[in-house]
Amino acid sequence: MITNVPRVVIVGGGFGGIAVAKALRNTPAVVTLIDRNNHHVFQPLLYQVATSVLSPAQIGSPIRGILRNQQNTTVILGDVNGVDQEQKCVVVNKDDRHEDRVPYDYLILATGVRHSYFGHDGFARFAPGLKTLADAVAIRNKILQAFERAESENDPKLIPELMTFVLVGAGPTGVEMASAIATLVRSTLRSEFRHIDPMSARIVLVDIAGRVLGTFSERLSDKARQRLERLGIEVRLGQGVDYIDEDGVIIGNERIASKTVIWTAGVTSSPAGKWLNVVTDRAGRVRVENNLAVPGRSEIFVIGDTASLDQDGKPLPGVAQVATQQGRYVGRLIHRRLVGKSAPQPFRYFDKGNMAVVGKGFAILESGKLQLSGFLAWLVWAGVHLEFLAQRSLRVSVFVQWVWTYLTGARGARLIVKHHVPPLTEHEPRVQSESVAASAGQLNLTK
Numbered sequence: 078m079i080t081n082v083p084r085v086v087i088v089g090g091g092f093g094g095i096a097v098a099k100a101l102r103n104t105p106a107v108v109t110l111i112d113r114n115n116h117h118v119f120q121p122l123l124y125q126v127a128t129s130v131l132s133p134a135q136i137g138s139p140i141r142g143i144l145r146n147q148q149n150t151t152v153i154l155g156d157v158n159g160v161d162q163e164q165k166c167v168v169v170n171k172d173d174r175h176e177d178r179v180p181y182d183y184l185i186l187a188t189g190v191r192h193s194y195f196g197h198d199g200f201a202r203f204a205p206g207l208k209t210l211a212d213a214v215a216i217r218n219k220i221l222q223a224f225e226r227a228e229s230e231n232d233p234k235l236i237p238e239l240m241t242f243v244l245v246g247a248g249p250t251g252v253e254m255a256s257a258i259a260t261l262v263r264s265t266l267r268s269e270f271r272h273i274d275p276m277s278a279r280i281v282l283v284d285i286a287g288r289v290l291g292t293f294s295e296r297l298s299d300k301a302r303q304r305l306e307r308l309g310i311e312v313r314l315g316q317g318v319d320y321i322d323e324d325g326v327i328i329g330n331e332r333i334a335s336k337t338v339i340w341t342a343g344v345t346s347s348p349a350g351k352w353l354n355v356v357t358d359r360a361g362r363v364r365v366e367n368n369l370a371v372p373g374r375s376e377i378f379v380i381g382d383t384a385s386l387d388q389d390g391k392p393l394p395g396v397a398q399v400a401t402q403q404g405r406y407v408g409r410l411i412h413r414r415l416v417g418k419s420a421p422q423p424f425r426y427f428d429k430g431n432m433a434v435v436g437k438g439f440a441i442l443e444s445g446k447l448q449l450s451g452f453l454a455w456l457v458w459a460g461v462h463l464e465f466l467a468q469r470s471l472r473v474s475v476f477v478q479w480v481w482t483y484l485t486g487a488r489g490a491r492l493i494v495k496h497h498v499p500p501l502t503e504h505e506p507r508v509q510s511e512s513v514a515a516s517a518g519q520l521n522l523t524k
């Protein structure tokens with residue numbers, strides 16, 4: 078057994094964590110990557126899974142597969158729920174039954190963010206957010222089920238609320254989701270139903286901010302809004318959602334009846350700051366030094382969406398490029414320390430630009446002084462996203478799928494995937510029916 082080789086533990090196999098692991102492939106260290114999921118997710122395309130363009134396997138890659146050629150790296154499936162800084166180990170819950178402690182010499186926390194309902198956690202039951210593959214499949218089920226229920230609804234008064242989709246938050250996810258639902262209706266569903274007209278679906282995008290895609294220039298943001306409106310989306314800006322329940326949302330004095338509300342508004346950091354008991358910003362992100370180490374802890378690094386770092390007086394955004402560049406930087410820093418080389422210069426983010434898709438064949442793009450909108454921007458968007466998918470096989474599969482969907486409007490991933498619990502029969506012994514009911518209840522609770 079190797080005892081004196083430094084142990085590097087990475088928590089999180091997202092953009093940041095994978096980048097660190099890859100940067101350490103030739104480092105004389107034992108690297109352990111821990112994630113609660115067995116796969117890395119390409120989050121920028123989650124909305125395409127939620128709207129049936131792609132299937133989950135086209136944007137998710139098994140972490141073991143990504144790192145299979147890295148002999149110094151072990152992958153552990155487990156949920157980290159604490160860091161013991163004195164003993165230098167992370168506390169991992171491996172299978173909901175037993176806790177394990179994984180020792181480290183260097184620790185990198187790259188655990189991302191989760192949804193924030195701004196103190197209204199009860200909204201989560203009625204307005205799911207989009208962060209994981211499971212979220213995307215749940216939202217896909219919800220959208221497709223709404224159309225199915227409308228098709229078989231006998232009371233015509235109930236059909237409009239089944240065919241109303243409300244998206245709360247007009248950032249990139251809200252805009253991309255709203256326009257993708259509009260495209261789904263127009264190009265795929267329009268000819269498939271006999272009792273309803275999918276084209277009559279109402280899509281409402283609400284945000285308290287005064288414009289959509291607030292991180293883009295006003296000109297591009299305006300182009301995006303015009304495009305959304307052309308797609309038939311009702312864009313309601315400067316209006317906050319006051320309440321969400323199973324019947325829809327309340328905005329001021331108005332109720333919008335809807336059976337499908339999707340939360341695309343806020344995020345909050347993972348609890349990494351609590352594990353370390355260190356200073357965080359208002360969103361709970363850990364304040365880090367300019368080499369991404371936690372102040373006073375040169376062996377602990379926090380990167381990606383979980384970290385808070387200012388550059389030129391502004392906080393770095395929570396985007397994949399920041400997480401990836403920070404991951405590569407920390408990998409290089411640890412490598413240099415371990416091979417006795419000098420420390421690299423402080424971390425500096427190189428911003429390659431910002432993009433968002435607004436429906437079929439239309440995107441906006443901002444990079445330095447360059448501002449583009451329309452089909453050309455969409456082609457660049459498509460090329461960049463293909464390039465950054467984790468595996469070559471996924472690039473080919475997503476490319477083929479996009480071309481097919483673009484040309485035909487067909488979306489093969491239009492599946493409602495549910496767990497069906499068989500109904501109990503009258504003759505089943507009482508004892509058995511109770512245990513079946515109990516396990517059915519458990520399934521519902523854990524979904």
Ligand SMILES: Cc1cc2nc3c(=O)[nH]c(=O)nc-3n(C[C@H](O)[C@H](O)[C@H](O)COP(=O)(O)OP(=O)(O)OC[C@H]3O[C@@H](n4cnc5c(N)ncnc54)[C@H](O)[C@@H]3O)c2cc1C
Pocket residue numbers: 088089090091092093094111112113114116117118120121122123124155156157158187188189190207208249250347380381382383395396397398400432
């Ligand atoms: C819907 C959506 C669309 C987006 N679109 C874009 C876009 O177009 N362009 C862009 O640049 N960025 C986009 N982003 C943001 C981008 O995805 C994030 O900035 C990026 O994923 C951050 O990387 P990360 O490594 O910090 O965290 P993540 O990629 O979120 O990875 C965190 C990892 O940590 C694991 N984890 C979390 N907690 C634990 C725990 N307790 N124990 C074990 N494992 C844990 C998670 O399973 C996950 O694998 C989007 C995000 C979302 C949700």
